[in-house]
Amino acid sequence: MALKLKGVEFEYVEEDLKNKSPGLLKYNPIQKKVPLLLHNGKPIVESLVILEYIDETWPGPAILPSHPYDRAMARFWAKFLDEKCWPAMRRACMSTGEEQEKANEEANEVVMFLENELIGKKFFGGDTIGLVDITANFIAHWHRFFEEFSEIMQPPLITKDKFPNLCEWVNDYTNCSFVKENLPQKDKLAQLFMGRIQAAKAAAQ
Structure with a gap:
């Protein structure tokens, strides 16, 4: 991206x-x-x-903000997504039973931080896509997947009722032309996800 x-x-x-x-x-x-x-x-x-x-x-649209404080905050949220949000969401998707219930609570907690960070913003960096938005690619990908294959995971982790700002961000982000052209194919994503779900459930038995 x-x-x-x-x-x-x-x-x-x-x-x-x-x-x-x-x-x-x-x-x-x-x-x-x-x-x-x-x-x-x-x-x-x-x-x-x-x-x-x-x-x-490379020249072109800036990925990181120009102001030192804004750059520091962008790095903070990118690291938060990479080290906190992705592992928590992955556990929520891959776990089962009581473990999944606990994992969902943990994932909801970290995702709510992102929801609040988007208040009054179109993208995490403001009006344009930047470092944090690109780092949050996985949320946009998986949200699209779960909308289409919702029977795989009930209830969905990210919903419009619970995370309206984040869902609006997904819509704005995935409808950017250069993003839309390079999103992974849903059927390929489904095959990958189902394989991992089956492996996780087999390991838990």
Whole structure:
């Protein structure tokens, strides 16, 4: 999304993490994971590091704000999404029974912070898409998925009644032209999610 926002041409390569390619092992031998940005033969790893690198390397719409305080807050919320929100939402999706009930409560608590941060804003950075919005990609992706395949998870984690600001953000974000063109296919997302749900339930038995 960041490269598209900047108008940078690039080659996108998917990686099978169960059968890691020689290229991934060569360019990220420490973590052996994605995402990985290869620029001029040099690897950059870690999502938030990559986003800042893209912003500093290419001209175009700014991903981080110009004011130091605003930049610090953007980094804070991006880290919050990466380290707190994503793990909590993942646990809520993958757990079952009493564990799922507790996980849902924890996820609701962290998501409410995002809901409140969006009061009076179109995007997390204000009127334009920035670092926090791109970091929150996963919320937009999964929200779209659950709307269509709601029978998989009842009740849905994010609803308009409970999180109206966040749902409005999802709508505004996913309807941006460069975002809409690059959202993952729903059927592919469904296949991936169902596989993980079945594996999690099998492991819990």
